[in-house]
Amino acid sequence: MNEALRKRLIGAAAVVVAALVIFPLLFNGEGYRERHLPSNIPEAPALPEVVEIEPQLPALDDTSEVASPVEPRPIEPMPAPEIVSETAPAPEPLPDLDLHEDTPVLDQQNVPVAWTLQLASFRDEANAKALRKKLVGAGHKVYTRRIGELVKVYVGPDVQRSKLEALQTELKDDFGLNGIIVRFTTQ
DSSP: OOHHHHHHHHHHHHHHHHHHHHHHHHOSSTTOOOOOOOOOOOOOOOOOOOOOOOOSSOOOOOOSSOOOOOOOEEOOOOOOOOOOOSSSOOOOOOOOOOTTTSOOEEOTTSOBOOEEEEEEEESSHHHHHHHHHHHHHTTOOEEEEEETTEEEEEEEEESOHHHHHHHHHHHHHHHOOOOEEEEOOOO
16 A cells, blocks of 8 residues: 555544544533423313204115116196186197107106107218208207217207107108107207
């Protein structure tokens, strides 16, 4: 080992030993004084009495599982409205429901089963809007829905499938559109 390296090692060892001896003498903790300050925090308030409330309504049925399908129930026709006096304005006519051919029914949630006529599906929304404008101009109830990338054009809904079947042949003759009748949903 050369002389310069040996001197450096001896010097470093001397500094370490001096630090080990002097450090505890300087930092022994004699100058530290703990401060005792008075606490201005008030006492905790008393906890309120716990009141248990009993539910007054019965718990709702569990709807996490899908209900099994139930046969639809037929809707009974409403009685004809009675005219009270001749001076009163005539009531609005009831919808034209031919209950003998196609009776409206309710599903298991007591919602009327309705049908709609799907006429076309377009990728381009402008084409769907143009067809909708033509059909509205012809006096039909028309709506569109975006399903994925397609925009579908529907006519309806109606609770009588037979009316939509007649409308389907009419639209085929007038516009050349072959539609399909599907169950109406709000989604």
